[in-house]
Amino acid sequence: MELVKSVLAGSRLALARALTQIENGTAEGRAALTSLFPHTGAAHLIGVTGAPGTGKSSLVNQLARYFRSPTAGEPRRVGIVAVDPSSPFTGGAILGDRVRMRDLAGDPGVFIRSMASRGSLGGLAAATSGVVQALDAAGFQVILIETVGAGQAEVDIARLAHTTLVIEAPGLGDDIQAIKAGILEIADILVVNKADRPGVETTERALRGMLQLAHPVPHIFQNHTGHKTSDPPAPQQADILWLPPIQRTVATEGSGVPELAAEISRHHQFLTETGELLCRERARLQSELDLLLRETLVARWRENVSDDRYNQALDQILQRQLSPWQAVEELLHA
Amino acid sequence: MELVKSVLAGSRLALARALTQIENGTAEGRAALTSLFPHTGAAHLIGVTGAPGTGKSSLVNQLARYFRSPTAGEPRRVGIVAVDPSSPFTGGAILGDRVRMRDLAGDPGVFIRSMASRGSLGGLAAATSGVVQALDAAGFQVILIETVGAGQAEVDIARLAHTTLVIEAPGLGDDIQAIKAGILEIADILVVNKADRPGVETTERALRGMLQLAHPVPHIFQNHTGHKTSDPPAPQQADILWLPPIQRTVATEGSGVPELAAEISRHHQFLTETGELLCRERARLQSELDLLLRETLVARWRENVSDDRYNQALDQILQRQLSPWQAVEELLHA
Numbered sequence: 001m002e003l004v005k006s007v008l009a010g011s012r013l014a015l016a017r018a019l020t021q022i023e024n025g026t027a028e029g030r031a032a033l034t035s036l037f038p039h040t041g042a043a044h045l046i047g048v049t050g051a052p053g054t055g056k057s058s059l060v061n062q063l064a065r066y067f068r069s070p071t072a073g074e075p076r077r078v079g080i081v082a083v084d085p086s087s088p089f090t091g092g093a094i095l096g097d098r099v100r101m102r103d104l105a106g107d108p109g110v111f112i113r114s115m116a117s118r119g120s121l122g123g124l125a126a127a128t129s130g131v132v133q134a135l136d137a138a139g140f141q142v143i144l145i146e147t148v149g150a151g152q153a154e155v156d157i158a159r160l161a162h163t164t165l166v167i168e169a170p171g172l173g174d175d176i177q178a179i180k181a182g183i184l185e186i187a188d189i190l191v192v193n194k195a196d197r198p199g200v201e202t203t204e205r206a207l208r209g210m211l212q213l214a215h216p217v218p219h220i221f222q223n224h225t226g227h228k229t230s231d232p233p234a235p236q237q238a239d240i241l242w243l244p245p246i247q248r249t250v251a252t253e254g255s256g257v258p259e260l261a262a263e264i265s266r267h268h269q270f271l272t273e274t275g276e277l278l279c280r281e282r283a284r285l286q287s288e289l290d291l292l293l294r295e296t297l298v299a300r301w302r303e304n305v306s307d308d309r310y311n312q313a314l315d316q317i318l319q320r321q322l323s324p325w326q327a328v329e330e331l332l333h334a
Numbered sequence: 335m336e337l338v339k340s341v342l343a344g345s346r347l348a349l350a351r352a353l354t355q356i357e358n359g360t361a362e363g364r365a366a367l368t369s370l371f372p373h374t375g376a377a378h379l380i381g382v383t384g385a386p387g388t389g390k391s392s393l394v395n396q397l398a399r400y401f402r403s404p405t406a407g408e409p410r411r412v413g414i415v416a417v418d419p420s421s422p423f424t425g426g427a428i429l430g431d432r433v434r435m436r437d438l439a440g441d442p443g444v445f446i447r448s449m450a451s452r453g454s455l456g457g458l459a460a461a462t463s464g465v466v467q468a469l470d471a472a473g474f475q476v477i478l479i480e481t482v483g484a485g486q487a488e489v490d491i492a493r494l495a496h497t498t499l500v501i502e503a504p505g506l507g508d509d510i511q512a513i514k515a516g517i518l519e520i521a522d523i524l525v526v527n528k529a530d531r532p533g534v535e536t537t538e539r540a541l542r543g544m545l546q547l548a549h550p551v552p553h554i555f556q557n558h559t560g561h562k563t564s565d566p567p568a569p570q571q572a573d574i575l576w577l578p579p580i581q582r583t584v585a586t587e588g589s590g591v592p593e594l595a596a597e598i599s600r601h602h603q604f605l606t607e608t609g610e611l612l613c614r615e616r617a618r619l620q621s622e623l624d625l626l627l628r629e630t631l632v633a634r635w636r637e638n639v640s641d642d643r644y645n646q647a648l649d650q651i652l653q654r655q656l657s658p659w660q661a662v663e664e665l666l667h668a
Binding site for chain 1: 364367368371372374375385463505612615616619620622623626627628630631632634635647648651652654657658659660661662665666
């Protein structure tokens with residue numbers, strides 16, 4: 001496949017074209033993914049999540065810049081995938097993209113892709129996963145996957161990463177409930193950004209308190225289709241468990257960014273040395289397999305049922321002649 | 335079915351038992367739903383969503399109290415369903431429930447149910463829909479469906495309601511991006527709670543600005559399975575479009591609550607008079623049908639594929655012998 005060859009040879013234009021095909025879920029996109037897949041597995045996938053207003057995008061830009069600078073050792077090629085699952089109606093991702101482009105423009109070692117939700121959430125997570133794979137195959141060594149918010153959507157997308165950063169900021173709500181237990185449990189590294197603002201101690205104390213409450217789970221094996229999977233290798237010792245560090249940053253000035261990058265490297269080393277990386281790879285790929293299975297099952301069924309039949313069932317539900325469960329039974333026996 | 339008879343006769347114990355069956359998705363739960371479904375359709379379903387820290391729960395309690403008080407005309411029976419999709423790991427919903435119980439305890443005209451996410455998001459939305467149906471059949475005339483946050487999850491759950499309130503509060507982040515365009519487009523009524531705090535004018539101004547930017551869309555017909563549906567009846571006149579009002583409240587004191595309840599009644603009247611209620615019912619039930627179809631398709635497939643076969647495919651992906659898409663092809667041809 002000509003397109004795939006060009007992507008592997010480093011053509012940005014070919015990569016951009018392939019990503020569009022992958023995002024749109026075309027047959028060409030699927031074919032490209034299948035050819036690219038054997039070339040994946042080398043990148044460090046870093047998820048970055050946090051509520052709006054935490055300065056997440058600025059921090060991602062600063063991290064990208066840092067990974068590109070010679071001060072941090074051999075500069076690494078950086079991919080950025082910005083996902084906004086909270087905006088199903090408007091193309092909010094586009095603006096952020098433009099701002100970013102200005103910041104990192106012209107560096108051939110950086111590739112940025114923004115994705116807005118189109119239709120179903122499962123579709124978005126699957127498309128994101130495909131885009132990440134293509135960047136991985138194209139030789140980007142660090143891939144930052146940025147998502148807004150802290151809902152299940154973001155948890156699903158964070159599950160695509162090896163290392164997950166959760167960004168907080170002072171003054172975004174003073175209640176303890178503003179810091180979500182769920183998101184804490186997926187965090188490998190906690191970042192308090194805008195650390196020059198008042199209230200930074202309170203935010204950090206609240207995070208520390210929550211961390212102590214939460215059981216530190218080194219990895220999450222959740223399974224979308226409910227299949228039992230082979231047990232992951234157990235951590236060899238209790239003391240190799242990773243305790244999420246809390247790092248303060250001021251992204252607008254770049255302060256705390258080298259320290260944060262060091263924590264990221266330390267986490268990658270932890271993953272590699274403990275064999276945890278393999279566990280995460282397995283969980284990650286399983287998440288993806290399950291998502292694709294789900295989407296494909298629905299798509300196939302859709303092809304076999306006419307719109308008329310579907311609408312008839314819906315009318316019967318509306319008239320309370322059929323319960324939704326009865327309608328499902330009828331439609332699936334078509 | 336004995337359980338269903340008792341629910342319809344007004345037994346709280348039977349209702350609680352039925353809800354547990356429904357939440358757990360048991361065969362008994364499905365049977366109960368099918369028997370209860372013909373008795374649904376009378377309740378006014380009110381979705382309440384907003385970020386953590388906006389005081390959403392207090393506001394829901396105050397609204398429930400107001401609907402129960404004789405000052406508001408004939409007291410109505412109130413169901414509360416509190417959903418927390420952002421906490422897939424911990425049972426965060428439980429605490430809120432206890433606080434609430436203290437507040438509204440002992441009133442037989444109020445029934446409260448808290449739900450935390452267990453496993454898949456689709457499962458949670460389907461379970462929520464079932465719980466709402468059971469409360470509707472059991473004669474609760476107003477059902478408040480409270481969800482945390484503003485992601486796709488909440489949008490999906492808000493889609494279960496006839497009237498959706500979006501709660502904001504001053505000082506939860508000063509960026510305009512903190513107010514999400516997507517959530518604005520699902521709002522029928524905007525509430526600025528904690529209106530005694532500084533910054534209330536800024537928040538209200540920002541909301542008003544966003545409202546003017548957003549095209550006021552009176553209803554959302556989004557379709558999970560991509561089926562074309564019969565066109566909804568068009569609004570008869572451009573001037574019957576609903577413009578979301580902005581209501582200030584201080585839930586802790588109850589101020590603004592009667593006015594908010596009046597706006598809710600006005601919206602219900604608007605829905606009824608314009609025929610929009612029927613459109614929303616259709617969209618709502620279609621959402622639910624699609625969710626159930628999706629869940630059932632996955633469950634059926636799961637029964638037909640052995641864990642061994644599934645794990646073998648996963649291993650081949652991990653070893654890059656098979657791309658995820660190839661694995662899906664293989665597994666679905668089983």
